[in-house]
Amino acid sequence: MANVQNLDPTASPLDYYGWELRRHREAAGMSQGQLGEVIFCTGSLIGQIETTRRVPTRDFSERVDAALGTDGLFSRLVGLVLRSQLPTWFQPYAEMEAKATYISTYQAQLVYGLLQTEEYARAVLSVDCHTDLDRMLAARMERQRILQRDQPPALWVVLSEAALLLEIGSPDVMRRQLTHLLSFRQNPWVQIQVLPFSTGQHTGMMGTFTLLRFDDDPDLFYADGYAQGHMTADPSVIKERSVGYARLQASALSPEDSARLITRLMEERYAPPHSTEERSVA
Numbered sequence: 001m002a003n004v005q006n007l008d009p010t011a012s013p014l015d016y017y018g019w020e021l022r023r024h025r026e027a028a029g030m031s032q033g034q035l036g037e038v039i040f041c042t043g044s045l046i047g048q049i050e051t052t053r054r055v056p057t058r059d060f061s062e063r064v065d066a067a068l069g070t071d072g073l074f075s076r077l078v079g080l081v082l083r084s085q086l087p088t089w090f091q092p093y094a095e096m097e098a099k100a101t102y103i104s105t106y107q108a109q110l111v112y113g114l115l116q117t118e119e120y121a122r123a124v125l126s127v128d129c130h131t132d133l134d135r136m137l138a139a140r141m142e143r144q145r146i147l148q149r150d151q152p153p154a155l156w157v158v159l160s161e162a163a164l165l166l167e168i169g170s171p172d173v174m175r176r177q178l179t180h181l182l183s184f185r186q187n188p189w190v191q192i193q194v195l196p197f198s199t200g201q202h203t204g205m206m207g208t209f210t211l212l213r214f215d216d217d218p219d220l221f222y223a224d225g226y227a228q229g230h231m232t233a234d235p236s237v238i239k240e241r242s243v244g245y246a247r248l249q250a251s252a253l254s255p256e257d258s259a260r261l262i263t264r265l266m267e268e269r270y271a272p273p274h275s276t277e278e279r280s281v282a
Contacts, residue, residue, distance in 0.1 A: 007052065013080040018050045020077065024068045025050075039063040055085060055135045058142070082142035085135040089228045096220055096231070098146050102213035104156040104245055106195075106204040109166055111177060112157050114144050115184070115192075120177040123169035147190070155190045158248045159258075160204070161197050164265050175270040178262050185259055193252035194261050202251055203244035211241060 009019035025035050025046070032050070033043030041060070048054035056064075061074035086094050097103065097114075105112050110124060121140050122133070129136050146152060167174055184190040195202065212220040218233040221241050253261060 012052075013077065013084045014052050014055065017056060017074070017077050017081050018052050020073065021046070021056075021064065022050045024070055024073075028068050035064075035067060038067045055138055056081060057138060058082075079142060079145075082139045085132070085139040093222050093229055093231055094143060096212055096222075097143065097210075099214060099217075100153050100212040101215050102154045102156075103210065104158075104213075105210040106158045106160075106208060106245065106248055107163055108160050108204060108208045110163055110168070110208075111159065111181065113140055114147060114155065115157065115181060115190075116140065116144075117173075117177050117180050119173050120168055123173060152189050156249070157190070157192045158195055158204070158245070158252050159192065160195050161261075164194065164262065165269070171270045172272075175266055175272075178266045178270065181262055182259055182266075185255075191255050192258055193249060193255055194258040195248060195252040196261070199251045203247045209241060209245075211238070211245060 007015045007019055009016040025032070028035075030038075031043065032046040036043040036046050039060070040063070045054060049056050049060070056074070056078055058075070058078050061078040064070070064074045065072055083091065083094060103114075110116075111120065113121070116124070118137065118141060122137050125136050125140070126133055147155065164178065168177070181192055184192060195204070207223065209221065209223045212222065214220075218235075219238045219242075220231055220233050221237050222229060222231045252258070
């Protein structure tokens with residue numbers, strides 16, 4: 001078993017978190033088991049986090065702060081820890097996404113990460129991620145906190161109809177994901193449009209992309225790739241993709257019609273089996 005005293009607290013945010021957790025716990029004169037009892041978890045979990053074998057959650061961090069009187073230290077650290085669990089190539093984008101004041105994205109196959117439910121995200125990540133699934137999931141959920149800020153970014157999402165029809169996880173998972181999308185109808189900072197198949201050829205056929213705008217920095221264009229991503233501030237790319245995105249918005253259903261389509265798919269494609277039976281009997 002690793003000895004946290006031999007860990008280098010400068011090696012990573014996770015190492016630093018574990019090192020600080022043990023330091024503050026011992027300063028409070030508590031064993032791992034005693035701290036676990038106070039925050040309603042096992043002493044084993046405390047030990048695993050102190051030795052970087054488990055990644056802390058935000059809830060865990062808040063309870064530790066309350067138990068040890070650390071004035072929000074671990075609640076602040078956990079954000080750095082969770083972001084560090086993202087793939088190295090994706091971290092620069094995640095950092096810029098968190099700073100953006102306006103995000104406009106076209107999604108060709110999947111619901112945008114900031115709008116995914118936890119179970120939908122787990123199903124998506126489980127395809128290629130096995131050993132670090134919980135870490136990756138926690139990091140994705142942490143990204144969504146930017147929508148809960150007092151001044152969140154304005155988010156405009158154009159979803160291909162394919163993203164609604166591609167069954168991720170199960171019909172139940174999809175129904176709850178679509179319900180989650182509909183929950184943003186009253187959010188003034190989030191707009192969702194569906195690009196129907198009937199549109200035919202369109203300016204997003206090369207795949208998913210995102211445009212980030214900032215108060216004081218140049219706009220950024222980001223495109224997903226396999227095991228890598230491409231991000232640029234090239235003005236010619238920004239101009240071309242901004243025009244392309246405006247055309248996607250013009251071709252897509254209105255937010256109101258998009259919500260009606262999402263609702264219809266929930267009822268017709270992802271309805272619980274008993275609901276279908278009840279309708280047929282009626």
